[in-house]
Amino acid sequence: MQIRNEFRFTLPKGIGIKTENGHKVTGTMRLTKVKDIVLIERDSTVQKNTGAFYVVLLSKVITSLGAERSINRNTIEKLNPIDFAFLVDFMHEINHQVIKRIPLKCPSCQSEYFGEFEQLGEA
Secondary structure, X not given: XXXXXXXXXXXXXXXXXXXXXXXXXXXXXXXOOHHHHHHHHHOHHXXXXXXXXXXXXXXXXXXXXXXXXXXXXXXXXXXXXXXXXXXXXXXHHHHHHHHHEEEEEOOOOOOEEEEEOXXXXXX
């Protein structure tokens, strides 16, 4: 059983992103890797301006966005604030979902399924 590592999304506004006429802006995002965080912490822009952290991180984890040929800081910076907030929340949601869901196999029947566990502090 493999853990899914790419997730599709549709931007709520989609303003400022190239797309086919009449279509909503869709894209894909991959899970965040530890390497992404380490590289971002070393980035001079992030060291000077902590507000750039999510801009740089999203530019690394978004693998496609509308008809944009490449996703970089400029692409993320021209997003509508509502779309930006949506993408930050979406990134947190998909990464935390994977952490909470673990693949399990029943020793009796050999069935495979995902189990969820509660984190400390949850009611």
